[in-house]
């Protein structure tokens with residue numbers, strides 16, 4: 224949540240920071256702002272609204288300066304207003320701060336600062352930071368020393384950047400449990416929540432560990448540990464696939480990322496077979512295996528659980544990451560915890576994983592984003608390798624997670640290569656699903672755009688796909704939707720079915736077909752509008768979304784794709800922006 228960026232170098236800073244804000248917008252898009260140092264002045268402009276609107280409204284492109292910081296906000300403390308937008312300043316407007324995360328003890332700090340004569344102008348937790356820096360600078364500290372001195376006073380998780388007229392020409396920053404990464408290109412220095420913000424300028428990056436401090440000047444970049452001792456760091460090369468963030472000719476990232484799924488499996492299977500075999504053995508040997516994840520990643524984990532049981536004969540449990548702490552008592556050194564997270568930043572997961580590690584568990588993570596906090600915490604990381612996903616709604620990363628679970632489960636029976644070959648051959652089936660259903664889905668979305676409630680049902684391995692289809696629709700279209708095992712419908716939810724209620728029935732022609740259809744019939748008898756998602760025609764479908772025939776365990780990967788497309792088209796028909804759904808952000812770094 225929230226994206227921060229800083230630039231210091233030879234070039235005009237503001238265009239670089241503005242460009243970065245657009246690339247960081249997936250992290251939060253309710254407000255945006257910028258602070259720039261120019262000719263002895265600290266210029267600050269900010270407002271509520273999407274990045275492009277704020278840039279236009281405040282004419283931000285005209286701001287001068289070679290040192291600047293910027294912010295895109297996802298509100299946690301304080302309403303979405305101009306005064307709560309970042310950057311925040313000290314009493315004299317001489318210090319500016321952008322922050323991602325939450326300062327949990329901000330109330331106590333604020334009270335102390337107010338007692339000391341400081342004046343606050345926002346409701347945010349962040350504003351304590353510039354005031355604390357102000358005191359340190361007044362005592363004669365350098366900017367980096369000020370950051371080193373105040374960081375231990377802040378509780379919670381954060382990454383922040385600060386600039387000041389009192390120590391101009393530099394940006395200082397630090398982080399704890401939130402990402403901060405530095406990019407270097409000759410005399411130009413960048414620092415951001417995500418390398419994607421500057422990956423068009425450089426692929427040379429350096430990461431900060433928790434509590435380390437960085438200072439950028441036109442002369443270079445320096446790192447310090449929490450005691451202020453200088454650190455020597457080597458730059459690394461950023462993975463090429465992570466640098467790409469263009470929509471190409473698509474109207475939205477979500478649509479592009481749905482379409483990317485026709486090729487993504489080729490990349491996913493580029494894994495080290497030995498690592499998979501060893502990881503699979505660790506899972507098989509463990510006394511208990513717990514998969515922890517949130518949202519779409521949790522639905523992928525539910526498919527994973529099914530695959531582990533069906534293929535590897537290994538039972539495991541899936542625990543929602545925000546609830547994991549309440550189950551942690553049974554975790555010990557004979558436990559394998561598999562954390563699944565596109566971003567590797569989700570606070571609920573990070574907390575659970577830390578507790579599990581403390582209890583002695585082995586932590587294996589499945590992550591997309593490189594250089595994440597979760598990766599640092601894990602004993603073993605498997606990357607999705609599917610490139611950056613920008614739209615808030617997970618699509619290609621969900622498919623990639625399913626594919627990785629498929630590979631892992633077949634590695635349990637030493638069939639990695641056969642599983643890879645099957646995944647590669649699925650590319651063409653995914654293309655077929657998209658091609659043959661596109662016009663049907665457009666028509667369907669027009670027809671159903673004003674419906675208020677959707678139900679998605681399926682059985683067995685496809686139950687999680689029903690839940691994922693419903694989540695996609697909720698996220699991007701703001702329509703109530705529920706996914707459930709088909710057999711559960713009659714245990715309560717059937718009471719909600721009225722004439723015309725859309726029920727999406729995922730019923731591939733496998734062993735679940737007849738039973739799922741019986742449940743669909745129960746809904747149809749109450750007037751439901753049945754959308755059959757299947758490779759087999761059924762009399763009771765009002766609309767039919769066609770699936771290709773594939774192996775039973777591969778159906779989730781072909782069935783989810785049209786459901787993503789349906790959600791996308793419903794969003795478009797309802798006038799919603801599918802890339803930036805209201806109230807949401809891609810990385811959920813708060814609990």
Ligand code: M6R
Pocket residue numbers: 517518519520521563564565566567568569572615616617618694698809810811
């Ligand atoms: O980055 P993560 O996979 O840990 O994120 C988990 C959820 O926040 C995420 O899957 C969310 O549900 C998506 N927006 C779903 O489209």
